[in-house]
Amino acid sequence: MRILLEKLMINYPYFVAVILFTIGALTVLTRSNLFKKLIGINIMESAIFLMFIAGGNIRGGAVPILDEANPKPLYINPVPSALMLTGIVVSVSVTAFALALIVRLYQSYGTTDARRIAEMRNEVTEG
Amino acid sequence: MTATITANLPVFVVIAPLFVAFVLPTFARRMRLVESLVVAIEAIGLVGAGYLASIVLMQKGIPIIYSLGGWSAPWGIELEVGSLGAFFLLVVAAVSLPVALFARGNLTEEVGGKERVTRFYVLYLLLNGALAGMAVTNDLFNIFVLVEVATLSCCGLVSARNHPRAAEAAFTYLILATLGSALVLGGIGFLYIITGHLNMGFASQELGRIWQDYPHVVWMAASFMLVGFGVKSALFPLHVWLPDAHSTAPSPASAILSGLAVKGYLICLLKVLYIVFGHTLMQEFAMHRILVLLGMIAIIAGSLFALAQDELKRRLAFSTVAQVGYIILGLGLVNMKGLTGTLFYLASHAVIKSSLFLAAGAIIAATGKHRISELAGIGRKMPVTMAVFTVGSLGLVGIPLFSGFIGKWYLLLGSLDAGHILAAAVIIIGSVLCAAYLFPIIRVAYFEPVPEENWQDPGMPQKIALILLAVGVVILGVAPGPFLELASRAAIELLVIK
Numbered sequence: 051m052r053i054l055l056e057k058l059m060i061n062y063p064y065f066v067a068v069i070l071f072t073i074g075a076l077t078v079l080t081r082s083n084l085f086k087k088l089i090g091i092n093i094m095e096s097a098i099f100l101m102f103i104a105g106g107n108i109r110g111g112a113v114p115i116l117d118e119a120n121p122k123p124l125y126i127n128p129v130p131s132a133l134m135l136t137g138i139v140v141s142v143s144v145t146a147f148a149l150a151l152i153v154r155l156y157q158s159y160g161t162t163d164a165r166r167i168a169e170m171r172n173e174v175t176e177g
Numbered sequence: 178m179t180a181t182i183t184a185n186l187p188v189f190v191v192i193a194p195l196f197v198a199f200v201l202p203t204f205a206r207r208m209r210l211v212e213s214l215v216v217a218i219e220a221i222g223l224v225g226a227g228y229l230a231s232i233v234l235m236q237k238g239i240p241i242i243y244s245l246g247g248w249s250a251p252w253g254i255e256l257e258v259g260s261l262g263a264f265f266l267l268v269v270a271a272v273s274l275p276v277a278l279f280a281r282g283n284l285t286e287e288v289g290g291k292e293r294v295t296r297f298y299v300l301y302l303l304l305n306g307a308l309a310g311m312a313v314t315n316d317l318f319n320i321f322v323l324v325e326v327a328t329l330s331c332c333g334l335v336s337a338r339n340h341p342r343a344a345e346a347a348f349t350y351l352i353l354a355t356l357g358s359a360l361v362l363g364g365i366g367f368l369y370i371i372t373g374h375l376n377m378g379f380a381s382q383e384l385g386r387i388w389q390d391y392p393h394v395v396w397m398a399a400s401f402m403l404v405g406f407g408v409k410s411a412l413f414p415l416h417v418w419l420p421d422a423h424s425t426a427p428s429p430a431s432a433i434l435s436g437l438a439v440k441g442y443l444i445c446l447l448k449v450l451y452i453v454f455g456h457t458l459m460q461e462f463a464m465h466r467i468l469v470l471l472g473m474i475a476i477i478a479g480s481l482f483a484l485a486q487d488e489l490k491r492r493l494a495f496s497t498v499a500q501v502g503y504i505i506l507g508l509g510l511v512n513m514k515g516l517t518g519t520l521f522y523l524a525s526h527a528v529i530k531s532s533l534f535l536a537a538g539a540i541i542a543a544t545g546k547h548r549i550s551e552l553a554g555i556g557r558k559m560p561v562t563m564a565v566f567t568v569g570s571l572g573l574v575g576i577p578l579f580s581g582f583i584g585k586w587y588l589l590l591g592s593l594d595a596g597h598i599l600a601a602a603v604i605i606i607g608s609v610l611c612a613a614y615l616f617p618i619i620r621v622a623y624f625e626p627v628p629e630e631n632w633q634d635p636g637m638p639q640k641i642a643l644i645l646l647a648v649g650v651v652i653l654g655v656a657p658g659p660f661l662e663l664a665s666r667a668a669i670e671l672l673v674i675k
Contacts, residue, residue, distance in 0.1 A: 071363075078356060087352050094359045098366060105370035130369070133318055137362060140325045144355050147329060151336060151348045158341035167345060 063104035070097035082164040084152045088145060095141045099134045106130030183228075187243040187256045190225045190266060191310045194218055198302035205295040212281050215298050219274040222309070226270040230263040234659060243313075250315075250376045257315040260667035261520070264660070265312035265444050268524045271649065272436050272531050273305050279535050279642035280429040282635055283542050287427040289339040297337050297427070304330040304433065308441040317365045317375045317453070320445050324361060328354045328409065331438050334430035335422045346421035353408055353418045360405030367398035368453065377452045388458060399454060399464055406446040410439045412505060413475035416498045420482075423494035428538020431490060435497045436531035440523050443504050447519075451671040456511050465509040469592075472506025473603045475499060480610035487548050489537050492614060493530070496573070499607060500526045506600055507588050515591025516668035521661060522584030525653050529572045529581060532646035536566040539635045539643065549618050553625035558632040563622050565643040570615040572650040575608045580653030583661065 058065055070093055077090025106129060112122035152162060159167045182189070197218045204210045232241065240259035244250065258266070280301070284294050307327035314320060332354065336347035369375060371391050372383035388395050404415070411419040423431050450459055459465050479499030486492040504526070507519025539562045540555060541547060556563040572579035575586075585604060592600040634640060653660060 074359075075356070078352060084348065091352060091355050091359070094356070095362075098359055098363045101363065102366045102369070105366060129375075130366075136318075136322060140322070140358075143329060144325075144351065147332065148348065148351050148355075151344050151351065154336075154344045155341065155348065158344070171342065171345065 063107075064101060067097045067101040067104065070094070070100065084148075084155065084162045084164055087164070088148050088152070091148075092141065092145060095137070099137055102130040102134050102137070185243070186225055186229055187241055187258045187313050188245065190222055190229070190270075191256075191306055191313060193225075193306075194222065194302040194309065195306035198299045198306065201299050201302070202295055205292060208291060208294065211295055211298060215277050215302065216274070216281075218302065219270070219277045219305070222305070223270040223274050226263070226266040226309075229258050230267050230659070230663060233258060233260055233263040234663065251374055251379045254319060255315045255376055255378075256313045258313050260663050260670055261444075261448075262313045264520060264524070264663040264667055265440075266309055267660075267663075268440070268527050269305065269308045269312060269437055272527050272646075273301075273308075273433060275642040275645045275649075276429050276432050276436075276531055276535065277301065278645070279432070279538075279639050282639045284427065284429065287542070288337045293337065293339070297334065297430070300330040300333040300337070301429075301433065304334065304438060308437055311441045311445055315377050315452075317368060317377060317380060317449075320448070321358065321362050321365055324409070324442065324445060325358055327438060327441055328358060331422075331434055334434065335426045337427050337430060338425065340425070342421075343425045346418070346425045350418040350422040353415075357405045357408030360401045360408070362405075364398045364401035364405060364449075367394050367401065370394075371398075377448065381453050381455055384453065384458065385455065388461075395454075395458070396462060399450075399462060402446065402449050403464070403467070406442050406449075407471075410442040410446070411498055411501055412471060413478050413498060413502060416475075416479070416501075419498060420486075420491050420494045423497065423534075424488065424490040428534060428541070431494075431538065432531035432534035435494065435534055436527045439497065439501060440504075440527055443501070443508075443523065447508060447671075450508065456672055460511060465511045468505050468509025469597055469600055470509075472502045472504075472509060473600055475502025475505060476603055476607040477502075477610075480607055480614065483614045484610065486614075487550060489541065489547060489549050489552070489618070490534070492549065492618075493533055493537060496611065496614065497530060499611070500530070500573070503585070503588060503604070503607065506604070507591065510588075510591040510595045510597070510600075511672075512591055512594050513665070513668055513672060514587050514594055516671060517661070517665040518584050518587025518589075518591050520664035520667055521587060521653075521657070522581070524660060524664070525572065525580035525584050525650070528646055528649045528653060529569045532565055532643065532650060533569040533573070535639075535643055535646065536562050536569065539639060540566075543632045543635065544630070549621060552618070552621055554622070554627035555632065556619070556622035557627045558630075559634045561634045561640050562643060563619075565647040566622075567619050568647040568650050570619060572654065574612045574615060578651070578654050580650050580657070582654060583657050 074090045074094030078087050081087055106127035108124055108126045111124040111126035114125040114128040156162055159170055240257045243256040245254045288297055304327055307323045310323040332347045332351045335350055336343050371394050372380045374380040374383055408415045423435050476499050479495055483492050483495035504519050504523050507515050572581045575581040589601055589604050
């Protein structure tokens, strides 16, 4: 038990990432409000970004800018941060596209609730 | 000049569609020019893919490696056109050319408005570039970026029709697909954190040395990847978005989504499983058993759902769920014949399903009817379209001399080799069910009284596109030579790696 707790203490960013991921996934799957679903997606993606960046971090490491005159003993790994920059760009474009779709759905159904939209659509097809 | 073009061909086939996609909106006012440009770039892509495939075939298994920006792996990003890459490139190019040709017809009515047609083509070419990229890339993070490009353009294509249901289907698809990409990115993250490499070859070597130290992380990575790509490629319990998305999209989009986009994610899954994890690790973690089980469930469930649909495009969409099951099942067989069968089936389903969706699109455009029960006598009124539909159906069921048969035959042999008697039975039952949901359409079309309405075959470009695809189905079935050789070589390469 104690070893487990110690491991958790050392690796707390991963722990936070898992919690965030769960919150995000639950929000996406259980909420019927379209905006909340989108927020859930964003939380989930942030969790993954956090995990990546935590994976590249080295405690006590310096910013990875090479200074010949005065080299540091340890540098953090810059690759995950660079990758996550791409990831953030992708996540922003997904968000923008989803918001545009929500606007269109609101214009045609007058609501942003997925359940109401499904009900209204079924009424249309039956009637 | 030719030497430069040849040397840069692997990156050219990916960049060219992307580049044209971004240039296209400048010509938005001149519809004919836009359409011709798209068809021209698809034709060039087909020539390029064919040339690459012939080089790969001649070189006997030595892949063409291209280092982007001159940085060699593991520092730079590497493109690799081996047998697998050349095979999938050829499939992508061979299917997207006829579909682009078909789109020239009544796309304006389907998406509503001329300026929307250009946007449709932009998304179409972006998807095309992303799929070509998936075929050639050898880098894990590249896979994520290409998957995202493909997902966003697929969602755009689904919402191309100006209809609230299209927006709804696109939103559901977007949310679930993004959930899938987040999982894929998570899987890539786990692999990167324990191996320190993004290049698939190097990651695989490192993983082979250290996996015993991190069994849980390997488990997590594999399951994240499987669920992530499973959502995107509509693996059975995760298929909920597919029927709506594929049946509300405009017909050329449905064809490309069902025929190619789903296959792109499956190729990514195959690359991750067989190149990064390798077949020994897959067997060590019993992933192959899970894949076979999921594949069997998908075949049966997808076919049963398809049987219950009366709407033509929805039936075809559910049939895609069942066919994805075959491919996943083949991935789990981990032997020469099974893998060859999977790859060949993937190609044949790409051609067949796009011909079926295009024929369905032509029928719906001509008659305005969506339900199978309303299509009585259509075979007499639209002979070319219905003939293509019949050829496609025969191919999908797996009648000998049509392309589906060879794929299913190899899958059957592979599952017997692997000792999965149940899987072999499911493959045959799947074929019977497939006949049960496709043949009634043909019966209704040919053997019911001919209606009074003046329904006609579509125009010339669409007829050519349909016939090209039908010829493809027959050629793959009668003379599969080079395709089968590429597929079996790819299977050998994937199984030899470790």
